[in-house]
Amino acid sequence: MLTPPEFATFTDAYVAVLRRILDDPAYETSGRGKDGFEVPNISFRLTDVTRRTPFLAARKTNIVFNYAELLWYVAGRSDVAMISYYAPRLAKLSIDGTTLTGTAYGPRLFGPDGDDGLSQFDRCLRTLGEDPDSKRAAMVIMRPHEPIGVDNPDVACTLGLQFMLRGGRLHATGYMRGNDALIGLLCDTFSFTMIQELAARRLGVEPGSYTHHVGSMHINVLDQEKVRAILTEADTAPAPPFAATPMPGLSQAELELLLDWETALRTGRGELTAETARELPLPDFWRQVLLLFDAYRQIQAGHHVNDDTTAALTAAHRWLLTHRWPNRITASALAGRPA
Ligand SMILES: O=c1ccn([C@H]2C[C@H](O)[C@@H](COP(=O)(O)O)O2)c(=O)[nH]1
Numbered sequence: 001m002l003t004p005p006e007f008a009t010f011t012d013a014y015v016a017v018l019r020r021i022l023d024d025p026a027y028e029t030s031g032r033g034k035d036g037f038e039v040p041n042i043s044f045r046l047t048d049v050t051r052r053t054p055f056l057a058a059r060k061t062n063i064v065f066n067y068a069e070l071l072w073y074v075a076g077r078s079d080v081a082m083i084s085y086y087a088p089r090l091a092k093l094s095i096d097g098t099t100l101t102g103t104a105y106g107p108r109l110f111g112p113d114g115d116d117g118l119s120q121f122d123r124c125l126r127t128l129g130e131d132p133d134s135k136r137a138a139m140v141i142m143r144p145h146e147p148i149g150v151d152n153p154d155v156a157c158t159l160g161l162q163f164m165l166r167g168g169r170l171h172a173t174g175y176m177r178g179n180d181a182l183i184g185l186l187c188d189t190f191s192f193t194m195i196q197e198l199a200a201r202r203l204g205v206e207p208g209s210y211t212h213h214v215g216s217m218h219i220n221v222l223d224q225e226k227v228r229a230i231l232t233e234a235d236t237a238p239a240p241p242f243a244a245t246p247m248p249g250l251s252q253a254e255l256e257l258l259l260d261w262e263t264a265l266r267t268g269r270g271e272l273t274a275e276t277a278r279e280l281p282l283p284d285f286w287r288q289v290l291l292l293f294d295a296y297r298q299i300q301a302g303h304h305v306n307d308d309t310t311a312a313l314t315a316a317h318r319w320l321l322t323h324r325w326p327n328r329i330t331a332s333a334l335a336g337r338p339a
Contacts, residue, residue, distance in 0.1 A: 003045070004043035004044050004045045004211055004212075004213075005043075005044055005045070006044075006045045006046075006047050006209075007044055007045070007046055007047070008047055008048060008051065009046075009048070009051040009239075010046055010051060010052045010053065010054055010186075010189055010190075010193075011051075011054040011055065011056065011234075011239055013044045013046060013189075013212075014054050014056075014181075014185065014186060015056075015230065015231065015234040016044070017042060017044065017181050017185065017217060018181055018182065018219070018227050018230060018231060019231055020039055020042070021037050021038070021039050021181055021217065021218065021219050021227075022037065022219065022224060022227050022228065022231065024039070025037035025038060025039060026038060026039045026040060027039075027040070028221075029216075029218065032150055034220055035220065035221040035222070036218040036219060036220050036221060037218060037219050037221065037224070038216055038217065038218040039217050039218070040215060040216055040217070041213075041214070041215065041217075042213075042214050042217040043211065043212065043213045043214070044211070044212055045209050045210070045211045045212075046189070046193065046209060046210045046211075046212075047209050048244070049172075049193035049196060049197060049207050049208075049209070049210045050197070050207075050244035050245065050246050050247075051244045052189060052190050052193045052194075052244075053066075053190070053244075053316070053320070054186060054239075055239045055240050055242060055316070055319060055320070056230050056233055056234065056239065057233060057237075057323045058226070058229040058230045058232070058233045059186070059230050060323055060324045061186065061320055061323075061324065062086070062087075062324055063292060063317065063320040063321070063324075064086060064292045064293065064295070064296040064321075065086040065087050065187070066186075066187060066190045066191070067289045067292060067293075068082070068083065068085075068086040068262070068293070069083065069086070069087075069187060069190075069191055070190070070191050070194050070195075071255070071258060071259065071262065071289075072104075072106055073105050073106040073109065073110065073191055073195070074106065074110055074195070074198065074250065074255060075106060075110070075255060075259055076106040076107050076109075076110040076111040076119070077104065077106050077107075078099045078100050078101070078104035078106060078107050079098065079099060079100075080094045080097065080098055080099060080100060081098070082262070082263075082266065083100065083103075085266050085300075086296070090103060092153070093153045093154040094154065095152075095153070095154070100154055101146075101152075101154050101155075101156075102142075102146065102152075102154040102155040102156040102157070103154050103156070105141055105156065105158060105191075108120065108139075108140070108141050108143075108156075109121050109139050109141070109161070109195070120139035120140070121139060121195070121199070124137035124138070124139060124163055124199070125137075125199060125202055125203060128163060128165050128170075128203060129203070132165045133165070133166075134165075135164070137162060137163040137164070137165075138160055138161070138162040138163075139160055139161045139162070140159070140160045141156050141158040141159060141160050141161070142155070142156040142157075142158065142159050142160075142177065143156070157176055157177060157178050157179060157184065157188075158174065158175070158176050158177075158188065158192075159175040159176060159177055160174075160175050161173070161174050161175070161192060161195065162175070163196070163199055165203070165205065166208065167208070168205055168206070169200070169205055169206050169207065169208030169209075170196060170199055170200040170203060170205050170206070170207055170208055171196075171207075171208035171209050171210070171211070172192065172193070172195075172196035172199075172207075172208075172210050172211070173210070173211045173212075173213065174188065174189075174192045174210070174211070174212045174213065175213050176188065176212070176213070176214045176215065177214075177215045177216065178214070178215060178216040178217075178218070179214040179216070179217050179218070180218060180219065180220070181217050181218060181219050181227075182219050182220070182223045182226065182227055182230075183223075185212075185214075185217075189210070189212060192210065192212075193207070193210045194247060196210055197246070197247045198247065198249065198250055201247065201248070201249030201250075202249065240316075240319060242314075242315060242316035242319065243316075245285055245314070247285060248283040248285050248286075249283075250286070254281075254282055254283075254286060257280065257281070257282060258282070258286055258289065258290065261280075261290050261293070262290075262293055265290075265293045265294055265296075265297045266293075266297070271294065271297070272290055272291065272293075272294040272309075273308060273309075274291065274308045274309055274311070274312035275308075277290055277291055277294075277312065278312075288313065288314060288317060291309055291312055291313055291317075292313070292317060292321070294309055295309050295310070295313070295321055298328075299325050299328050303328075304327075304328050304329070304330055305321065305325075305328055305329055305330070307330055310329055310330065
């Protein structure tokens, strides 16, 4: 078979990759002092990119971080301040303490980078508008002169992303030199398929499949018990049947409004009630993201998430928060609105 195996949901692909590495690793590695199990050259295809979130209790997916990282990318940002609030471990990757280099895909994808003043993302959309069958709508992430010595803690793991408009749908492919199958795989697939969906909306077409190719797919030896727990759950407990919600697109004005609220919530200059959220000029999809950010603000402040916020979240978001922060969601609020 010359094309990658297809999966209907990311959960299925994720479990298959983790199972392959744990059951049958090709190598034991210790690159940069971390012991890992590795299977080189793994590829898979997702047929429905909207089913990108794994509902696995043992994984404790941090959906708040997933959305924050996506917005951080799309805004072209590289600041530690925003992203480390959602994932403190990322601060350790910064050499100067204020910016990230390799991990910050945003400036490389969404920052202006040529004489035409366009970003790689916008240039790809323009090319697909002019030549829909183009094979050139590719965005390069890891740079040729990126320092790859052991003293650089933050080298881009993604080589590039490619869009292909075929059969009226926008397909995408991610190419990675290395991918941590437990942590990075989930976050990267989430962001890349969202970027694909964003591009599809801008082009006025539906998103197609997403294909992921990875040179070194691996798990850390220290994570193997967690991986085992995920595999046991996948074998014994069916995933809850939440409907996936397509992303409605994101205009520049909507992005700016989201980022203003994100900053206000993160820096303690604002609070969002379910009622205020309803009045914001945003599609419900993005209102949900701000409600998640506000729930996280309450959790960070050491509180329970208030019942109004919990009840305004979709059932899928409530499920994710409840499994990530089990003691912070009040049981009485869990009977809120359906997915
Ligand atoms: O978007 C990313 C960024 C990093 N990593 C993981 C892969 C490696 O486990 C580690 C980076 O270590 P090096 O490959 O740079 O040594 O982080 C990812 O999976 N995805």
